[in-house]
Amino acid sequence: MNTLLLSNIYNIVVIINMLYSLYLLFWKKYAERQRYFYLYISFVFFVDVLGLYIRRYFHVGQIYLYFPLCIFTISYFAYFFGKDYKDKVNKTILYLLTFIAFILLFVFQIKNDKLLVISTTTILVVILYQIILCLQWFWYIVNHADEQNIIHKQAFWVSCALLIWSTFALFRMYPMYDLSKIDSAFLATMIDVFQVVNILTYLLYIRGLRCTDYNILRIFNHF
Numbered sequence: 001m002n003t004l005l006l007s008n009i010y011n012i013v014v015i016i017n018m019l020y021s022l023y024l025l026f027w028k029k030y031a032e033r034q035r036y037f038y039l040y041i042s043f044v045f046f047v048d049v050l051g052l053y054i055r056r057y058f059h060v061g062q063i064y065l066y067f068p069l070c071i072f073t074i075s076y077f078a079y080f081f082g083k084d085y086k087d088k089v090n091k092t093i094l095y096l097l098t099f100i101a102f103i104l105l106f107v108f109q110i111k112n113d114k115l116l117v118i119s120t121t122t123i124l125v126v127i128l129y130q131i132i133l134c135l136q137w138f139w140y141i142v143n144h145a146d147e148q149n150i151i152h153k154q155a156f157w158v159s160c161a162l163l164i165w166s167t168f169a170l171f172r173m174y175p176m177y178d179l180s181k182i183d184s185a186f187l188a189t190m191i192d193v194f195q196v197v198n199i200l201t202y203l204l205y206i207r208g209l210r211c212t213d214y215n216i217l218r219i220f221n222h223f
């Protein structure tokens with residue numbers, strides 16, 4: 001696989017994701033209905049797509065881009081999934097997990113020896129946080145079923161995307177690098193595979209945004 005090609009495809013998918021989210025915001029006036037997803041995807045676009053050029057031409061340290069993204073990611077998905085919870089138990093669990101994630105985020109980053117580089121442990125906190133949040137959401141939906149098909153819920157597609165990305169991210173951070181000592185070609189292949197996973201993740205986000213249109217039609221037809 002061509003790494004540069006995959007990187008360009010990823011950038012294009014992120015841009016399409018952002019443009020579609022902004023289209024829903026400005027053209028259809030869907031802000032809360034898309035759970036303010038345009039804020040999250042715009043942040044990702046700034047850090048992941050423009051960030052490379054910002055770091056290269058303005059000599060900005062990695063920490064100044066990715067640490068704020070970690071903070072925003074935890075904050076945003078706490079809001080995103082919290083929108084579905086109607087009981088105090090799940091909301092309490094969500095807020096407690098978020099509080100713990102924030103504490104660990106700052107503790108591990110402060111302990112990082114390389115001050116201008118994001119700590120791998122910091123990334124691990126975000127990954128595990130996302131996995132737990134998604135599993136909690138699936139558990140909640142199973143126990144609080146409603147009349148709406150699960151595939152018509154934006155949170156379903158976002159949960160699937162986060163679980164897929166987080167699972168591969170864990171593998172990339174740890175076992176993959178041990179295996180790379182034996183076979184460097186394996187490392188290169190897995191980096192390309194992870195880029196494919198990145199692309200799939202944002203395609204699933206787009207699918208989730210499509211649910212905002214479905215919900216409008218569903219409400220209209222009901223009346």
